[in-house]
Amino acid sequence: MATPNELSLIFGLIVSALFFIQYKRYEAQAEKEEMLDSFLDDQPSQSLAANA
Numbered sequence: 001m002a003t004p005n006e007l008s009l010i011f012g013l014i015v016s017a018l019f020f021i022q023y024k025r026y027e028a029q030a031e032k033e034e035m036l037d038s039f040l041d042d043q044p045s046q047s048l049a050a051n052a
Contacts, residue, residue, distance in 0.1 A: 002010070
């Protein structure tokens with residue numbers, strides 16, 4: 001059986017890995033939204049320039 005120290009270390013590593021995975025997912029999602037926002041921001045200015 002693992003000692004309490006080993007168990008707490010393993011638990012800490014698992015929790016850290018889960019937080020890291022969630023952060024990477026969030027980061028990728030934010031990057032996608034940022035790209036979409038910049039794309040959508042570009043669209044009206046182009047159409048306004050074309051209409052002018």
